[in-house]
Amino acid sequence: GIQIPISLNNSDFDVHLTCLPEKKIRKESFRKYFLTSIPKKSVNIILESITKANLELCSIQMSHMCIGNLLKFEINKLEINDLLISVDLLDEFSQFIIFDKSGPLFIKRLASIRNYPTIDEMKEIKKRENDENIKTSKKLASDYYPLSKLDLKILIREIRNTYNNFLDENDLSKKGKIFLSGRNSQHENLVEILGESLFMDIFLISPVGIPILKQFDYDPDKVNQFSMS
Numbered sequence: 069g070i071q072i073p074i075s076l077n078n079s080d081f082d083v084h085l086t087c088l089p090e091k092k093i094r095k096e097s098f099r100k101y102f103l104t105s106i107p108k109k110s111v112n113i114i115l116e117s118i119t120k121a122n123l124e125l126c127s128i129q130m131s132h133m134c135i136g137n138l139l140k141f142e143i144n145k146l147e148i149n150d151l152l153i154s155v156d157l158l159d160e161f162s163q164f165i166i167f168d169k170s171g172p173l174f175i176k177r178l179a180s181i182r183n184y185p186t187i188d189e190m191k192e193i194k195k196r197e198n199d200e201n202i203k204t205s206k207k208l209a210s211d212y213y214p215l216s217k218l219d220l221k222i223l224i225r226e227i228r229n230t231y232n233n234f235l236d237e238n239d240l241s242k243k244g245k246i247f248l249s250g251r252n253s254q255h256e257n258l259v260e261i262l263g264e265s266l267f268m269d270i271f272l273i274s275p276v277g278i279p280i281l282k283q284f285d286y287d288p289d290k291v292n293q294f295s296m297s
Contacts, residue, residue: 074105080128081105087170088238100238102172104130131156132165132172138275138297139247143167151242153231153268156297157250159183162223164230166244174234178226182219184254185212187292215255217265224265245269249297273297 074081081104088100111128118125129137135154136143143152146169156163159180166174185193193212217224231244246268248258253272263270275281275296286293 072103078108079105080108080111084171086173087168088173089240104133106130131163132175135163135165135249135297136167136172137280138249138273138278139167140280141278142247143169143171149242151244153227153244153246155227155246155248155250157181157248157252159252162250164227166231166234176230178230179222181223181252181255181258182215184252187289214257215261217261220258220261220265224262227262228266245271247271247273249273249275249294251292251295254294 083101083103086100086102090097090099092098106128114128115125132154135156139152139154146152146167150168151173152167154163154165154167155178156165157180161180162178164174164176164178165172190212227246234240235242246262246266248262248270249272259270259272262268274293276293
């Protein structure tokens with residue numbers, strides 16, 4: 069009696085059991101699962117690319133599972149009454165994911181925030197700040213300015229409402245802590261504003277700092293480490 073609004077014949081998918089309370093409909097109880105799906109067309113493109121590169125594909129992970137691996141040690145430390153919330157701050161949207169020790173429980177796209185300057189934009193701002201013409205420097209340096217509560221008003225409301233609705237729908241009373249990632253997590257006062265507004269513990273993570281990641285070389289003038297999540 070459960071209808072899934074995707075074509076399973078044209079999709080590759082994965083399902084795993086969660087630890088969420090069972091849902092009772094009439095006299096029957098239903099356990100809750102987390103479904104991940106991707107079009108086979110997309111998978112075939114990846115397979116073709118890997119084959120042409122003379123490589124072997126071991127697994128394909130969706131973005132929420134990449135975040136889960138990034139936060140693996142924190143997820144493993146969760147107590148029974150704790151939940152971990154990931155907010156991946158991307159340019160087009162903010163991805164909101166709730167984890168417990170069993171893995172992902174809920175995922176939703178929320179509003180994006182003002183983009184943090186790219187590497188090239190930051191170089192240009194610093195270059196202009198050092199310009200001998202003080203008036204021009206001050207004017208152009210204002211291309212970037214710290215976030216305000218007004219800038220985060222919509223995101224804060226969506227985080228609060230989404231988390232509270234999740235708790236209500238699943239009849240839970242658990243404490244959550246938030247981990248920020250993504251290029252737009254670099255705003256200097258972001259952690260402070262979110263913490264004060266949501267009354268939650270907020271942490272900022274850098275993908276290259278996780279212990280399970282072996283050392284590798286990359287050009288920080290071309291690649292932003294916060295965008296690797």
